Amino acid sequence: LINFNSPKLPITTVIKNEKNVCQITFSPNITQQAKITTSGILGDFVVRYDVQRDMGIGDIQVLNGHFVHYFAPKDLPAVPKNVVFVIDTSASMLGTKIRQTKDALFTILRDLRPGDNFNFVSFSNKIKVWQPNGLVPVTPLNIRDAKKFIYMLMPTGGTNIDGAIRTGSSLLREYLSGPDSSPNSVSLIIFLTDGRPTVGEIQSAAILGNTRSAVQEKFCIFTIGIGNDVDYRLLERMALENCGMMRRINEEADASAMLKGFYNEIGTPLLSDIRINYTENSVQYVTQNLFTNYFNGSEIVIAGKLINESAESLHVQVTASNNDKSIILETDVPLRRRRIDTEKHVKVATAAMAAGVKALGSDATQKLGVALGSVAEDFVERVWGFLSIKEGLRSRLRSQTSKEREDHTQQAANLSMTYHFFTPVTNMVVEKPEVLADGTMAPAPTITPEAGEDASPANELPDDTDDRKPQTPDGKLVNQALSLTDGDPHFVVEFPLSKLTVCFNINGEPGHILGLVSDHKYSGVTVNGKLIGAPAPPGSHKQQRTYFSTITIVVDKPKRAYIEVTPKKVILDGRDRIVLPCHSTVSVDSGVLSVAIVGKSNVTVTVGGNISFVILLHQYKNPAPYQRDHLGFYISNSKGLSHSCHGLLGQFLHEEVGLAELPAQGDMKPSAVLKVKNRSVPVVQKSRRIYSGTQSVDCWFARNNAAKLIDGKYQDYLMSHMFDTGDWPHGTNRV
Numbered sequence: 001l002i003n004f005n006s007p008k009l010p011i012t013t014v015i016k017n018e019k020n021v022c023q024i025t026f027s028p029n030i031t032q033q034a035k036i037t038t039s040g041i042l043g044d045f046v047v048r049y050d051v052q053r054d055m056g057i058g059d060i061q062v063l064n065g066h067f068v069h070y071f072a073p074k075d076l077p078a079v080p081k082n083v084v085f086v087i088d089t090s091a092s093m094l095g096t097k098i099r100q101t102k103d104a105l106f107t108i109l110r111d112l113r114p115g116d117n118f119n120f121v122s123f124s125n126k127i128k129v130w131q132p133n134g135l136v137p138v139t140p141l142n143i144r145d146a147k148k149f150i151y152m153l154m155p156t157g158g159t160n161i162d163g164a165i166r167t168g169s170s171l172l173r174e175y176l177s178g179p180d181s182s183p184n185s186v187s188l189i190i191f192l193t194d195g196r197p198t199v200g201e202i203q204s205a206a207i208l209g210n211t212r213s214a215v216q217e218k219f220c221i222f223t224i225g226i227g228n229d230v231d232y233r234l235l236e237r238m239a240l241e242n243c244g245m246m247r248r249i250n251e252e253a254d255a256s257a258m259l260k261g262f263y264n265e266i267g268t269p270l271l272s273d274i275r276i277n278y279t280e281n282s283v284q285y286v287t288q289n290l291f292t293n294y295f296n297g298s299e300i301v302i303a304g305k306l307i308n309e310s311a312e313s314l315h316v317q318v319t320a321s322n323n324d325k326s327i328i329l330e331t332d333v334p335l336r337r338r339r340i341d342t343e344k345h346v347k348v349a350t351a352a353m354a355a356g357v358k359a360l361g362s363d364a365t366q367k368l369g370v371a372l373g374s375v376a377e378d379f380v381e382r383v384w385g386f387l388s389i390k391e392g393l394r395s396r397l398r399s400q401t402s403k404e405r406e407d408h409t410q411q412a413a414n415l416s417m418t419y420h421f422f423t424p425v426t427n428m429v430v431e432k433p434e435v436l437a438d439g440t441m442a443p444a445p446t447i448t449p450e451a452g453e454d455a456s457p458a459n460e461l462p463d464d465t466d467d468r469k470p471q472t473p474d475g476k477l478v479n480q481a482l483s484l485t486d487g488d489p490h491f492v493v494e495f496p497l498s499k500l501t502v503c504f505n506i507n508g509e510p511g512h513i514l515g516l517v518s519d520h521k522y523s524g525v526t527v528n529g530k531l532i533g534a535p536a537p538p539g540s541h542k543q544q545r546t547y548f549s550t551i552t553i554v555v556d557k558p559k560r561a562y563i564e565v566t567p568k569k570v571i572l573d574g575r576d577r578i579v580l581p582c583h584s585t586v587s588v589d590s591g592v593l594s595v596a597i598v599g600k601s602n603v604t605v606t607v608g609g610n611i612s613f614v615i616l617l618h619q620y621k622n623p624a625p626y627q628r629d630h631l632g633f634y635i636s637n638s639k640g641l642s643h644s645c646h647g648l649l650g651q652f653l654h655e656e657v658g659l660a661e662l663p664a665q666g667d668m669k670p671s672a673v674l675k676v677k678n679r680s681v682p683v684v685q686k687s688r689r690i691y692s693g694t695q696s697v698d699c700w701f702a703r704n705n706a707a708k709l710i711d712g713k714y715q716d717y718l719m720s721h722m723f724d725t726g727d728w729p730h731g732t733n734r735v
Contacts, residue, residue: 062338062342063343065305065306066303067314068303080115080182082181082186082219084119086165089153089155090156090158097226117175124199135172160197165210169219173215191221191235208241221243222239223235227250266293274294276289277319312334314335382419396409396412409425484634486690491503491506495652504709504710505706510546513529514528514719517645518645519645520556520725523608523641525555525607527633527649532547533546548630551564553565561591562723564722565605567629567630569581584599602615610639613634616634659675683700686701
């Protein structure tokens with residue numbers, strides 16, 4: 001943690017402060033790191049700084065039709081606060097955690113101000129209240145007694161989160177309804193735990209409901225989780241639903257310092273009920289503009305779009321409460337002058353960044369300088385995107401239905417990819433650079449982040465799935481070669497010249513991603529499928545079954561595009577990013593990829609006119625416990641795939657096989673073997689149902705996860721992520 005005003009900076013920290021740029025470097029060697037911590041590198045590098053601020057409504061920047069408003073008033077009298085500390089004293093807090101918590105609480109007690117009121121609740125199996133009669137004022141005597149209570153806290157027993165939060169809420173609610181409460185004070189609960197609920201109510205939904213009922217929108221809850229065994233989703237929802245925020249403290253972190261820092265952020269309320277309004281019909285898509293509290297040292301940031309970019313001014317009004325006073329601040333902001341000032345600042349910042357990057361000297365850093373310059377030129381719009389994503393993620397967490405959650409997830413994912421933010425609903429894809437013959441690096445492909453939404457479920461082929469064969473949108477049957485995977489997952493491959501059909505099963509694990517087609521180097525096409533698990537139906541010899549829940553097709557030539565298919569929707573990212581529902585019949589051409597959906601039946605994906613895949617949609621109207629919506633995958637046109645194509649299906653597209661019969665030995669019947677690439681594969685004859693069970697095909701079945709039939713082992717086909725285009729690791733075909 002670096003503070004510019006701190007007389008003692010961390011070792012090896014160097015600060016170079018120029019007119020428009022401040023450069024901070026921190027470069028300890030191994031020995032110096034060991035002196036800081038023996039727990040490895042604790043990856044947070046935090047710089048605290050502030051900027052010069054004008055008084056009044058704050059600072060507004062305008063650029064490219066967007067505005068961002070920074071509001072951070074200073075020199076206001078602190079608002080009295082009413083605070084209840086609810087502290088976990090279960091057995092898991094024993095040792096370092098309780099010691100650091102006590103140390104932080106002693107410091108916090110010293111920082112309480114005259115005019116504040118407070119109380120403590122400790123909880124494990126039992127719940128203890130320091131002052132059962134309610135909150136007490138800050139006096140030397142009360143501070144001394146509180147220190148005794150904290151000193152005597154002894155970890156033991158389980159974790160009754162529900163009982164503790166309701167007890168703390170009751171104390172605060174009763175105080176606020178009594179005669180000693182100030183109507184303009186700020187009230188809050190600070191709740192700390194290191195575990196999950198184990199005593200009393202343990203269901204998260206019930207705990208959240210009980211908390212809302214206990215709080216009654218009268219105060220805010222700020223939650224703190226310590227360590228790795230915390231239900232952080234519960235704590236975050238509890239805070240968000242009750243106008244607070246959540247802080248996560250890692251197992252190896254200095255909990256005492258982080259607790260003090262967290263309290264410093266919320267310990268000095270300056271304003272309450274802050275509302276910021278702008279000229280009606282002048283702005284749109286404005287981010288959050290109503291705030292319960294404003295704390296000293298924080299900042300309120302609002303962004304939006306200007307409806308009329310040529311407007312002369314924007315009227316801004318800020319209303320808030322401070323102690324027993326109502327505050328109204330308003331002014332007309334000259335938009336043209338603010339836009340000119342912002343553009344000037346952007347030029348200065350871009351030049352400063354370019355100079356700093358140039359000093360580093362490599363080609364990669366030069367490209368970084370260009371990228372940073374581009375970010376600076378659009379930074380106001382990116383601030384709007386960033387704030388909108390945060391609001392979407394908060395709304396997603398608070399959502400009460402799956403439809404609400406999906407809508408908020410989609411909105412956040414779209415904005416994340418538009419503005420290139422790495423968020424909980426996107427995945428980062430890292431590709432190893434290709435080294436050319438001359439030793440230089442090949443140009444990196446443009447990679448679009450994957451939406452991190454949970455994949456839709458998947459399972460069996462039976463009675464109430466849609467049983468139509470793959471069709472084009474005009475109703476014609478797809479004339480396709482037999483090379484497919486469907487069901488649990490059953491693979492069927494036809495060898496036309498040999499007049500043989502071979503089948504095999506892959507018994508994967510839920511979450512595994514299988515490489516189905518790998519032709520990245522040549523045609524630029526890769527197909528991967530993600531497995532989902534389901535219990536086996538009654539009478540099955542298996543304990544569980546797996547099915548494909550998601551299929552992705554990535555194309556890298558002539559330019560990068562991808563399509564992601566689940567039983568519910570299709571995401572196409574080519575020229576633009578489009579999300580299509582699977583219940584509608586529609587066709588879309590993105591230039592590189594074209595997709596045709598036959599509603600509730602199948603999705604046909606065509607690449608360059610000579611590669612086509614058909615993905616069957618298996619959906620259940622009334623699913624049994626062992627049934628899941630899932631996908632089937634068929635290669636209907638492989639002309640554009642190279643002879644070097646690989647993958648669980650791709651490796652057989654240009655191969656031929658032979659069938660031989662081994663003579664009977666003793667009492668054993670003659671057995672069949674398949675000759676594949678100079679390997680002998682024992683097979684037995686079976687019948688497989690395809691096209692959602694409407695047709696059967698006779699095939700030669702290879703056991704044991706297709707051992708010897710496929711190149712290498714099943715594990716060689718596991719991909720690291722849905723957009724992995726890694727090449728077949730063996731190079732040549734071998735066992």
